[in-house]
Amino acid sequence: MLRSDDLQVFVLTAELGSLSAAARQLELSPAVASAALKRLEVQLGCRLLVRSTRSLRLTDDGEAYLPHARSALQSLIEGQQLLAGGKASISGTLQLSAPSDFGRNVLLPWLDEFQLQHPRLSLRLLLADRNADLFRQPVDVALRYGLPEDSSLVALSVAATNRRVLCASPGYLGVHGSPRSLAELADHNCLRFMLAGRVHERWCFSDGRRQLEQAVSGDRISDDADVVRRWALTGQGVVYKSWLDIAQDVQMGRLVVLLPELLGEPAPLNLICAHRAHLGERVRLLREHLVERCQVLMQLAPFSS
Structure with a gap:
């Protein structure tokens, strides 16, 4: 035994x-x-x-x-909690990985709320835009945009209808004007993101009938999505970001959505784990908490699907 x-x-x-x-x-x-x-x-x-x-x-x-x-130990903890009066009283350590921009600027206050609801829970938060190796790193679940390339991983939807949007600060637009078409992006300083050594410099959209693609360029590239967002906020150029990342900036007037008639690339947000055995009560409650808060931001999105 x-x-x-x-x-x-x-x-x-x-x-x-x-x-x-x-x-x-x-x-x-x-x-x-x-x-x-x-x-x-x-x-x-x-x-x-x-x-x-x-x-x-x-x-x-x-x-x-x-x-x-790890799963066996967590199962024992949850069994003890059930006998002690209900699974809602979760405890232990939840190890979570999240993208840098979403993690710092959107997720942190949501996690504060979650821990207030579950004061016996400890969090270990890892922020990085590279995909966490869920088999090797000490991570229970990872928040990631898009579906995992590895089909053996388990993905739970958090915000299925999220998309990327084109935006810039009022200060930048006051100096350079707003693009009236995708082709006009060639005349703008586009702030680009790099992941795994690859620069995201072909921005894709849909007009409802066909897929559109525009090559972009600019004087700034970073492998940290939060840095790219900060450049946009200070008026350095046009950015193509997940709506969840910049929804609050748009609400506060810090960024303006451009070409809203075009649909940006889908960017579904998912909770990803290595095994279904990891889908315990802590992950279930966290997912419910995140889904509720993402729904509020998604209701303000400039796209309908």
Whole structure:
């Protein structure tokens, strides 16, 4: 029979990259923690970690087993909560990855509200525009625009009808004027985003009958979507952003939507996890919380679908 405390030692060691650090956090002696890890490996019949005097890394078996160990521990916690009086009283640590711009400027206050509703919950938030490796990184779920390329991942819709929109600040438009067609974007400074080394410089739209594409250029490129948004706010150029990222800026008059008769690229927002076993009560409640708040912003969108 596997022991939950042995699983705790393994999971925390993998996350911290150190058996001694895991032992300190669990208030165990290094010898007891090492014995727990060895006991687990014997019961599973495989090596989970390769240890030396200077380093520690997961074996292939350890990487494959880690998400299952996390899921098992979470299931035990939720069972205890159910017996204690209801699943709504969630606790523990929820590890979430999110895009930089959406995370900093939209998500943070929503997470503050979520923790006020669930004060026993701790959050570990990782902000990055690159896709989190849900099999290797200590992340339970990731908020991402678009569907995952890996079909083995599980995607839960948060804002299915979200799209990109073209916009610029009133200051920029006062100096350079507003483009009256996609072709006129060639005369404007377009602020571009780069992901995985690829610059997003062909902006796609639809007029309801056909797909349209416009090559753009400009004097600024960043791999941080929040930086691109900040450039737009300070009047540096035209930007093509997810509506959820800039909805509040449009509401406050800091940005103006351009060519609203055109539909921008779909940018559905999803919660993504590696296994259905990770879809516990914490993730379900978080998703409900995010869906409600995204719906408010989507009602203000300049597009109908």
